[in-house]
Amino acid sequence: MNIELSDITRKFGRNTAVDRVTLEAGPGVLGLLGPNGAGKTSLLRMLATILPPSSGQLTLLGRDPGNPADRREIRRRLGYLPQNLGYYPSFTVVEFVEYFALLKEMPPHLVTKAVAAAVEKVDLGSKAKAKLRTLSGGMLRRVGIAQAIVNEPELLLFDEPTAGLDPEQRVAFRALMRDFGQTATVVVSTHLVEDVGAACSEVALMSNGKIVFRGTPAELTVRGETGQGVGDAPLERGYSAILAAARA
Amino acid sequence: MSAVALSRPARVLRIEIRRSVVPWSVPLILALFFFDSYRTAAGFPPNWTVHASAITNNLAWDFAPFAAGLGAWVASREGRRNTGDLLATTARPAWARQAAALGATLFWLLLTFLAAVAALYIQVALQATWGGPPLWPVVVGAVQVVTLAVLGFTAGALFPGRFTAPLAAIGAFLLVFIGFHAALNLTPDSSTNALLSPATGLPLEDVGVFYHVAPDVAIAQVMFMGGITVALLGVLVVAPVFRVRGGLSGAVGRAGRPLCAAGVVLLAAGVAASWTAFALTGTAKLGVSGWDIPALHDAASDQPIPYTPDCAGTAFPVCVHPAFSGDLPAAAAALQPVAAELKGLPGAPVRAEEVPAAGEGVSGTPPVYHYDGNNGIAPFLGSPAGADNARWRAGFQQELLTEFIAGPPNAGPRPDASVLPPTAAQQAVITALMTVAGSQAQFGEDMTNGHPTAGATPAQIDAAAQRFASLSTAARHAWLAAHLPALRVGEITLAQLP
Numbered sequence: 217m218n219i220e221l222s223d224i225t226r227k228f229g230r231n232t233a234v235d236r237v238t239l240e241a242g243p244g245v246l247g248l249l250g251p252n253g254a255g256k257t258s259l260l261r262m263l264a265t266i267l268p269p270s271s272g273q274l275t276l277l278g279r280d281p282g283n284p285a286d287r288r289e290i291r292r293r294l295g296y297l298p299q300n301l302g303y304y305p306s307f308t309v310v311e312f313v314e315y316f317a318l319l320k321e322m323p324p325h326l327v328t329k330a331v332a333a334a335v336e337k338v339d340l341g342s343k344a345k346a347k348l349r350t351l352s353g354g355m356l357r358r359v360g361i362a363q364a365i366v367n368e369p370e371l372l373l374f375d376e377p378t379a380g381l382d383p384e385q386r387v388a389f390r391a392l393m394r395d396f397g398q399t400a401t402v403v404v405s406t407h408l409v410e411d412v413g414a415a416c417s418e419v420a421l422m423s424n425g426k427i428v429f430r431g432t433p434a435e436l437t438v439r440g441e442t443g444q445g446v447g448d449a450p451l452e453r454g455y456s457a458i459l460a461a462a463r464a
Numbered sequence: 465m466s467a468v469a470l471s472r473p474a475r476v477l478r479i480e481i482r483r484s485v486v487p488w489s490v491p492l493i494l495a496l497f498f499f500d501s502y503r504t505a506a507g508f509p510p511n512w513t514v515h516a517s518a519i520t521n522n523l524a525w526d527f528a529p530f531a532a533g534l535g536a537w538v539a540s541r542e543g544r545r546n547t548g549d550l551l552a553t554t555a556r557p558a559w560a561r562q563a564a565a566l567g568a569t570l571f572w573l574l575l576t577f578l579a580a581v582a583a584l585y586i587q588v589a590l591q592a593t594w595g596g597p598p599l600w601p602v603v604v605g606a607v608q609v610v611t612l613a614v615l616g617f618t619a620g621a622l623f624p625g626r627f628t629a630p631l632a633a634i635g636a637f638l639l640v641f642i643g644f645h646a647a648l649n650l651t652p653d654s655s656t657n658a659l660l661s662p663a664t665g666l667p668l669e670d671v672g673v674f675y676h677v678a679p680d681v682a683i684a685q686v687m688f689m690g691g692i693t694v695a696l697l698g699v700l701v702v703a704p705v706f707r708v709r710g711g712l713s714g715a716v717g718r719a720g721r722p723l724c725a726a727g728v729v730l731l732a733a734g735v736a737a738s739w740t741a742f743a744l745t746g747t748a749k750l751g752v753s754g755w756d757i758p759a760l761h762d763a764a765s766d767q768p769i770p771y772t773p774d775c776a777g778t779a780f781p782v783c784v785h786p787a788f789s790g791d792l793p794a795a796a797a798a799l800q801p802v803a804a805e806l807k808g809l810p811g812a813p814v815r816a817e818e819v820p821a822a823g824e825g826v827s828g829t830p831p832v833y834h835y836d837g838n839n840g841i842a843p844f845l846g847s848p849a850g851a852d853n854a855r856w857r858a859g860f861q862q863e864l865l866t867e868f869i870a871g872p873p874n875a876g877p878r879p880d881a882s883v884l885p886p887t888a889a890q891q892a893v894i895t896a897l898m899t900v901a902g903s904q905a906q907f908g909e910d911m912t913n914g915h916p917t918a919g920a921t922p923a924q925i926d927a928a929a930q931r932f933a934s935l936s937t938a939a940r941h942a943w944l945a946a947h948l949p950a951l952r953v954g955e956i957t958l959a960q961l962p
Contacts, residue, residue, distance in 0.1 A: 266552045284723075291555040302546030306483045315479050319554035319561060324471045363550075 217242050217275075219263065219372050224272035227259050233258035235425035236272070247398035247416035247433070248405040249455060254422040257299060257375055263403060264296040264373050277370055278401040292321050295369035297407075299376045301360040305349035309340055309359055312348060334366040337392060353380045361389065364395065371395070372402045379414035380410055390415040396410040409451040412436075421458050428462040473564060476556075480568035490576050496526040497580045505584050510591035511687055511787060512674030516601040518584055518663040521644070523577070523605055528640045531609050533633030535616030543624020548884060557723065559701050566617050570610055577600075577609050590788050594771070594787035596674065600682035604662045604689075611637045611689040656748040659755055660688045660741065670836065672786045674768055674820040675753035680760040681745070688741035695734025699728030714818075752820075774819060780804065781815040784850045788818065798857045799833075801901035802865055805937075809944055813868065826867050833864055858903040865894040869951060879936045888920035888928075889956040893944070895929035900937075905929075920958050928958045935962060 219241040226234040234255045248256050260275060261267045265281045277293055279286035293427055302335060303312060313334055317327045335344050338358035344352065348359065358379045364372060374393075378386045393415045396402050406412065412419055413433050421429035422434070429436065440453030447453045501522035508514045525715045541642035542548050551561060561832065616632040643661030650658045659681050671677060681749040705724055748755045750765050775797040780803040784792045799816050806812040813826050813833035824836050870886035886894060886907070907922075932940065943962050950956050 222928065255484065264549075264553045266549055288557075291553055294553055296550065296553040298549045300546055302542075302548070302550060304541065304545060304547070306482065306485070307479070311479050311483065316550075316554060318472050318479075319551065319556045320478045321472065321555040324475060327475070360550075377521050 218277050219403070220273075220275040222273040224259075224269045224274055225264065226255075226267060226414060227270045227341045228258075228261060232425050234269075236428055237425070239420065239427060239430075241401050241418070243397065243399055243401055244417040245393050245402040245415050247419045248403055248422065249407075249409065249412060249419060250422035251459065255425040256422050258425075259390035259405065259422070260373050260375050260405050262296065263371070267291055283332065290371070292367070293370045294320075295364035295372040297360045297364040297366065297377055299379075301356060303348050303356060303359065305347065307348055308345050309335060309348065309351070309362070310344045312359055313362045313366050317366045320367045322367050330366050330368070334362040335364065339388065339423070354382060354385060357370045357381055359390075360383065365392070368400075369396075370400045372396055372400050373401070374404045374406075376406055378406065382460075386411070387414075403429060408454055409449065413449075413451045421455065423459055423462040426462075429458045436450060476561075476564040477567050477571075480564045480574055481571055484568045484572050484874045485537060486572035486576075488563045489530055489534060490572065493526060493530050493576055494580070497523065497583075500526055501580065502583060502587065505587060506536060506774045508588075508666075509669050509671065509788075510588060510593065510790060511669060511671070512592055512595045513584075513598055513677055514582060514667055514669060515588040515718045516598045517664050517667050519581060519601045519605040520608070520664055521666070522606055523580055523584075524640050524644075524662060525637075526580075527543055527573070527577060527609050528612050528636040529633035531612040532616030532619075532636030534573070535566070535569055535613040535618075536620035536632035537616075537618040537629040537942065538565050539620030540624035540626075540628050541565070541620075544626060561722070561921065562621060562700060569617065570613055573609055573613055574606060577606060581605070591790070592787070593823055594785070595672070598677065599941055600677070600679045604682050604685050607661050607686050607693075611693045612639075618699055621700055624883045627723055632859055643758055655746070656755070657742060657745050659745040660685060662689075663746050670785070670787070670818075670820065671753065676767075676769060676773075678751060678756050678761060678765045680757035681748065681755050682742045684741045684748075684757055687744075688738050691734045691737030691739075691741060693730050693734065693934065694737065698727045698730030698732075698734060711873075732778045755940065768820075776813075780813075781809070783815065783817045785818050794853075794857075797861070798814055798860045799864055799951045801924045803833075805897045805900060805940070806865075806868060806944075809948055809949075811868070812866070816864070822869065824863075825871060835860075835863060836860065854903070858898065858905065861898055861901060861903050862894060862905050866890075869948075887956075888925050888958050889951060889961055890954070892925050892928035892932060892958060892961055893951060896931075896933035896940070899929065899933040900940075901921055908913050928961045930960050 217240045219239060221237055221239040224234055224237045224239075225232065237255075237259065248259065250256050258267065262269055263276065265276070265287050268282060274281060278288045279289045279290050281290055307315065310331055311332045314327060317331055317334075318324070322330060332344075333354055338361050340355065340358055340362065343355060348356065351359065357377070361374075361377060364374070370414075377393075378389055381389060391410060393402050393404065397415075397417060404416065406413065416433055419431060419433055419436050420427050421431065429439070436454035436458070437450040438454070439445070439454070439457050440447070440450050442457075445453030445455065445457030447456050501518050504516040504522050505515050508518070532902070542551060542668070551558075554862055560688040581602050589597075599643075616629070616636065619635075620628050627938045640663075644663040646658035647661040647663040648665050651658070661687050702724055705727075744757050744759055747759065748757050750756070761890040773790050774786050775781045775783040775935065776792050777800055780800050782792070782799050784795055788795075788950070795816075811826065811831050814830045816833040816835060819834040819836055824834050826833050866886060870890045891907050895907075898905045907925075932943075935943070939962070944951070947956055947960075
């Protein structure tokens with residue numbers, strides 16, 4: 217298992233963002249759904265080794281991220297795209313991706329090829345030498361994806377990855393996620409249930425810091441058909457039915 | 465370290481250098497440098513040490529706000545650009561990432577600094593006739609730039625806001641101002657800790673010419689600023705520990721004990737170095753060529769620097785140190801006319817020679833007039849273009865005549881403090897001899913009204929001087945030959961002058 221969470225809790229002062237979550241995930245694409253404030257981003261930041269858990273046991277890629285040496289090894293094999301991508305406007309696309317490849321401690325002799333491949337995968341080859349300040353929001357999102365995948369990570373974490381992408385790019389990105397899911401564990405936090413339906417092999421639905429549903433997109437759809445969900449699409453109905461049940 | 469480990473930081477550094485914000489500021493820094501340091505130094509005498517003083521006195525002002533401000537701006541980038549989360553997931557530790565950003569900032573700042581130093585040194589190289597570029601001021605200036613940049617960088621890393629950079633720039637400017645003020649107010653009686661400031665004020669014109677400038681103070685300054693730099697790097701290394709919640713021991717465990725230990729060691733070593741430098745400057749004493757720190761002083765540096773003087777003239781050779789050979793024709797043209805008036809008189813100098821400060825007077829056998837580059841003729845040696853040449857010429861001539869006529873005959877080199885003000889008769893004779901040489905003497909009011917003039921007014925002295933000057937050369941010479949000993953000891957009155 218690449219992700220093993222046991223009774224993980226994360227508190228910010230008196231507020232409990234993640235409440236005794238237990239989760240295991242191996243290779244595949246796991247969609248993390250939930251309303252605003254459900255704790256998705258906090259959970260993702262713990263998986264990204266940015267936040268330590270307040271309590272509970274967290275194991276990533278078979279290592280303990282609380283140990284500095286283990287954490288460093290996890291980070292070498294990790295890709296992360298935050299919800300709000302910060303960037304340096306004077307860097308070019310290639311420089312930005314190369315910068316992160318080097319900070320992820322990729323072997324230097326592999327960096328140049330890996331950067332070129334990552335930039336091509338997000339369809340930014342023609343903009344490789346463009347300064348980031350000249351790119352549109354969608355292009356910047358793709359730069360963020362490129363830096364996340366440049367090191368061929370075994371654990372790939374995306375927070376709202378398709379926000380700002382046009383439909384064509386969104387479809388391409390879903391295919392990319394499915395490709396990575398063949399060998400790596402991909403966790404996607406999103407509000408867009410169609411992303412989950414198209415790309416995820418599993419879904420976890422969070423509400424009030426807890427995981428209230430874990431299953432496949434098909435199982436989520438079934439819940440929509442049997443429950444009291446509302447929405448235009450079957451997945452949306454499943455999503456809202458589970459949330460309604462959780463709140464009740 | 466393996467080649468792989470070496471090349472990764474080098475590549476990150478290359479990206480940082482290529483995309484650094486510092487080059488955008490370089491034109492402004494260079495403009496400031498030109499209008500401040502370069503043009504100021506252009507007015508200095510062609511002495512390497514004097515020119516080098518522009519590095520610590522002027523360049524510091526030009527670079528300080530930029531070094532600190534740019535350091536803070538670069539360090540606060542992660543906070544301003546919201547890249548903290550993204551970077552926190554990378555394997556390289558924060559200190560390594562910051563080191564690359566700081567390294568790139570220092571690369572451009574030091575490159576600009578060295579270019580400015582090169583321009584200053586080329587400026588003096590085109591004029592100087594002796595000596596070579598001193599390196600210690602360059603080292604001190606470079607360390608100052610590094611220290612201020614690291615200071616700004618630390619501020620930016622700890623407080624990553626938009627206002628940190630301008631505040632750091634203002635703070636650095638104030639620091640240099642305080643240091644400059646302390647250095648200018650430094651006296652042998654005051655606390656010598658002010659020597660920690662790299663600023664020196666404008667040094668004497670012959671500093672570093674007759675004696676080496678001891679590196680003692682420069683070493684202490686480098687130790688002090690280097691210590692601050694190392695301590696700040698230690699702060700940067702341990703700072704992330706204090707951002708982690710959950711108690712100090714938990715934070716140390718998460719950050720890694722070796723890293724925390726390294727940070728604490730750096731902090732302690734830096735503080736120790738700075739404190740040692742502070743203590744060392746407290747023991748400083750004035751030596752032959754500036755301030756010496758006994759614990760750092762090499763006595764060998766007190767030995768005079770050998771040189772062969774450049775001389776002009778045969779009847780009355782005038783010699784200067786080769787560092788001032790450009791001034792030799794003017795020096796000879798000033799001294800030779802008055803020396804001709806003294807020729808043949810008992811004890812009259814047969815040549816003039818430049819000596820280090822506090823060594824002037826008429827002495828030796830045959831008598832030689834020793835003058836220095838700082839007293840009496842300061843406006844002469846290395847006088848900037850546009851100086852009042854007639855005035856320095858007169859001052860230079862008056863110095864010689866006063867030494868010969870009013871100074872103790874053949875007393876040998878003596879400090880200025882022992883020179884008595886000329887009596888009224890001595891003033892009249894000096895004024896007359898200068899009038900004959902085409903110059904005008906100037907005596908201060910205090911001398912005219914003081915005891916040596918015995919109440920004679922300037923008008924009475926002038927009248928006597930005109931009378932004496934109107935005599936034929938032979939008559940003046942004969943009278944001086946007969947009455948010189950009495951004139952020297954102040955026994956001649958105005959009325960006794962012919």
